[in-house]
Amino acid sequence: MPGSGSQVTPSHPDLARLAFLFGTWKGQGSGRYPTISPFEYLEESSFNPGPGKPFVTYRQRTRRVGNGEPLHSETGYIRTTDPDRIELVIAQPIGIVEVHTGEIDGSRIRFRSESVGLSPTAIEVSRVERRIEVTGDTMRYQLGMAAVGQPLQTHLEAELIRL
Amino acid sequence: MPGSGSQVTPSHPDLARLAFLFGTWKGQGSGRYPTISPFEYLEESSFNPGPGKPFVTYRQRTRRVGNGEPLHSETGYIRTTDPDRIELVIAQPIGIVEVHTGEIDGSRIRFRSESVGLSPTAIEVSRVERRIEVTGDTMRYQLGMAAVGQPLQTHLEAELIRL
Numbered sequence: 416m417p418g419s420g421s422q423v424t425p426s427h428p429d430l431a432r433l434a435f436l437f438g439t440w441k442g443q444g445s446g447r448y449p450t451i452s453p454f455e456y457l458e459e460s461s462f463n464p465g466p467g468k469p470f471v472t473y474r475q476r477t478r479r480v481g482n483g484e485p486l487h488s489e490t491g492y493i494r495t496t497d498p499d500r501i502e503l504v505i506a507q508p509i510g511i512v513e514v515h516t517g518e519i520d521g522s523r524i525r526f527r528s529e530s531v532g533l534s535p536t537a538i539e540v541s542r543v544e545r546r547i548e549v550t551g552d553t554m555r556y557q558l559g560m561a562a563v564g565q566p567l568q569t570h571l572e573a574e575l576i577r578l
Numbered sequence: 579m580p581g582s583g584s585q586v587t588p589s590h591p592d593l594a595r596l597a598f599l600f601g602t603w604k605g606q607g608s609g610r611y612p613t614i615s616p617f618e619y620l621e622e623s624s625f626n627p628g629p630g631k632p633f634v635t636y637r638q639r640t641r642r643v644g645n646g647e648p649l650h651s652e653t654g655y656i657r658t659t660d661p662d663r664i665e666l667v668i669a670q671p672i673g674i675v676e677v678h679t680g681e682i683d684g685s686r687i688r689f690r691s692e693s694v695g696l697s698p699t700a701i702e703v704s705r706v707e708r709r710i711e712v713t714g715d716t717m718r719y720q721l722g723m724a725a726v727g728q729p730l731q732t733h734l735e736a737e738l739i740r741l
Contacts, residue, residue, distance in 0.1 A: 505675075
């Protein structure tokens with residue numbers, strides 16, 4: 416069901432202020448970093464309220480524009496804590512986990528990493544910022560990253576539409 | 579489709595030695611820890627090969643026996659690295675992330691946490707061990723945990739059947 420009517424009713428009252436995220440999103444993004452070639456990607460993400468619990472389940476998958484090759488996946492949860500703060504935990508199959516705290520401002524969220532955990536074979540990522548903004552059924556996000564000795568800078572930008 | 583025929587063909591050749599995990603699993607477990615009352619839970623978990631990538635996507639949900647109340651969720655990835663080692667990353671909506679290394683011995687895996695990341699409001703967990711053993715279509719696992727000042731000890735034990 417397209418349009419804002421597709422927003423899922425929150426299953427826990429604390430999630431009402433995150434309802435603007437709910438649903439499945441599709442769109443396109445671009446990536447860049449000083450150490451890699453720029454690339455374009457297709458993305459499908461979902462944000463769904465936890466079953467009866469004050470958290471949101473997040474899943475993301477991307478593919479390369481052109482050949483559809485799978486690129487990245489990640490999954491995690493947004494947890495509501497007190498009225499002013501939320502927390503985000505993320506796991507990535509490239510051996511990276513992130514713990515963030517964030518603030519909600521209307522339908523904008525800014526997450527900053529509190530810690531980044533790395534498996535022995537992961538690339539070195541030291542800091543991540545994730546900004547999400549929803550306007551109606553359009554989501555825009557930017558992901559900033561300090562990694563492999565480079566300072567914090569924009570790595571990913573994407574625009575998604577709610578299905 | 580019940581029985582071993584339900585095993586999914588690995589989508590990446592490095593995943594062949596993890597094929598014993600693949601599928602959706604249902605069963606029951608019990609939890610205990612010095613700081614809480616013992617409890618029984620129903621579980622549904624899945625381990626599915628990543629789309630064309632050398633990782634396995636893991637998702638778990640549990641409910642309380644009796645009233646079906648949602649208890650725990652977690653999600654993450656198992657990553658194959660070299661022939662002798664694998665890695666596991668997990669995110670939990672209670673503000674916890676885990677990075678593990680593990681060894682495979684036939685259809686047994688033992689993961690030990692390399693690091694545990696905590697959000698500002700999470701309970702203090704310092705170390706986790708996860709053992710998984712699959713015999714045919716039966717999975718048994720134990721989760722050991724050092725948390726809230728207690729030494730490493732068994733927290734969860736469960737037995738699941740492949741659907």
